[in-house]
Amino acid sequence: MEISFDVYELHYRKALLEDVIPFWEHHSIDNKYGGYFSCLERDGAVYDTDKFLWLQARQVWTFSMLYNRLEKGEDWLDMAKHGIMFLQKHGMDQDGNWYFSLDRQGSPLIQPYNIFSDCFATLAFGEYALASEDENCKDMALQTYQNILKRKDNPKGKYSKAVPGTRPLLSLGLPMILANLTFELKWMLSDEKSEEEMEICINEIMNFFLDEKQGIIYENISPDGSHPDCFEGRLINPGHGIEAMWFVMDIARHKEDDELLNKAVDALLTTLEFGWDKKYGGIFYFRDARGKPPLQLEWDQKLWWVHLEALLATLMGYSLTGREMCWQWYEKIHEYAWNRFPDPEHGEWYGYLNRQGEVLLPIKGGKWKGCFHVPRALYRCYEEFRNFSLK
């Protein structure tokens, strides 16, 4: 079978540059108080003005990344700087931890209970520093990165509600984000430091969170890697597992580690099989590892980011190993996602479909969806297809 990779390459480039990026450029800038609006209705109208650190930082990263990797457009750098200035002014508390949310003016609303705010701030300042060569931003990235490593064994600190000792649990989120973050920051870390941290994360993900027998990635585990029989211990978030596998593939490619690469692809394929909705298509948001009823009422919904991560992960799997199963899955997910998520009338992607694949909420952005997963995956898929075309 002859695949016209250049058609896909063009498809992704067009979607990125003529649809998604313009949507955020037109609708998300807060010219009055700085930073970005992320709560955008179907047509881009702002329906809420609170500023969530995850999304402020992620949008900075997106525009800096496009500047660094796609084209040195000054508009993109300005867009990123607009977010950086707001973050510098309002994002951090006195101890150097990043708030979870601010109001429109920048006053803090929710305390720094969530270490992922810090992770995404680091990602933002790092990528922006690379684009702008701003030393202060580089320092901020390094400083926050160090602070995360210090906090990582007790990430919620005093906000943790778990009684110590009864049932210790580790969560996938932190090692997976740290794997990606360290990979992204490689240019500013010593080789020794970045290799060491990536090694720690890869070990945790592939030898503990990945269950050898079932071949799927758990969301929470006991420190010894076992699975306590409780809601959290049985939880599978297929999108998270899939995303983690392309983070691992990035590192495996860099290390030229074929064994790791194939292990990640194996886990990806098993997770897709486990997470795919055989009745209506698409990938479930949550499942219980033992088939018990999940706690999350939104378990059967189809989320934009899950499908974008799956497009990229299967494409990378195919590109890096040539395994046909990866391409078969890519096509299946492509057919599902591209027919349901994009909004041809107003642009960008819907975020939330119900199990049947109908739009559940017509928003383009909110507390959790911003200018990040769509452009990141579109750019990365474009890049992968371009590499194919160049071969």
Place this chain on the structure above:
Amino acid sequence: MEISFDVYELHYRKALLEDVIPFWEHHSIDNKYGGYFSCLERDGAVYDTDKFLWLQARQVWTFSMLYNRLEKGEDWLDMAKHGIMFLQKHGMDQDGNWYFSLDRQGSPLIQPYNIFSDCFATLAFGEYALASEDENCKDMALQTYQNILKRKDNPKGKYSKAVPGTRPLLSLGLPMILANLTFELKWMLSDEKSEEEMEICINEIMNFFLDEKQGIIYENISPDGSHPDCFEGRLINPGHGIEAMWFVMDIARHKEDDELLNKAVDALLTTLEFGWDKKYGGIFYFRDARGKPPLQLEWDQKLWWVHLEALLATLMGYSLTGREMCWQWYEKIHEYAWNRFPDPEHGEWYGYLNRQGEVLLPIKGGKWKGCFHVPRALYRCYEEFRNFSLK
């Protein structure tokens, strides 16, 4: 129109005594470690053994209440005692606050960050004390009640993630539960104390949380009763509003306050109109007061407790004011709920339907659904219909 109230009376009595209560009697008792299982599959099989304080306490209340109000069955008192003993042994921390959850054996899992654990513990010990005449249990109820009143201005304590001052918010949950709790504890409180506390709650609910212009009850408000334009500030939980209105009707009946009664019925009817799904029927779980997209992905689902509260509230509204609109709504909700929630094969009610009214999760119990809303509403509806029949 002649309504055969005795048919309804029999219907509710039968459902309560021949279906729902036996379901919990057969499936929920943990004979090995004490307390109750609440995570029950469709057929009653236990799928998780963690013990959530809300549900442990609520089941104690249910069986004590049936003993006190319906029939002095020793089995029911034993059932309640089984839960009381577990709660006495494991439920409280050293400072007299109630944990949120325990493992099967009773070791604490989640800290007492949630004041509603204390509210339901008070409800349980109070009702059980009335049934058993156990003075220790009465003391425990009084002590916890006092502790709640002490904590109520800062219910989450150190677990609160809100930055003080930026956007203070009050939540409906506490005044509404305290209104009901105080009403239930009347027999053990001085008249002065109970009247005073009920007055405070009624004032907060009816003059602050109830928006005069829209006629609906908000989930969160500013301390001055205004509505900050943010996700929490715009949130409407119709089921909560409806439940609060029958709590208020209980008190209005007791005080023989017709003005308050009619105000509660007005709010009930407006909330039903606002919360009803005109396309598929049933009452939405969440809505945004200004019609913006809600944050909760489960916003369009149809939950068992919402519909039970609505059955009882409309029936009470009709019984206490004779307003025809209440009966029309009762019939509409009756038709919807009784055709979808009960499981004729295995008994009890499903908890969670999707927007279309199909079963989303086939569980009969979980982290939030236990032996409480179904039997409480069935008993209360039975009682209301019996009063009609006796008229």
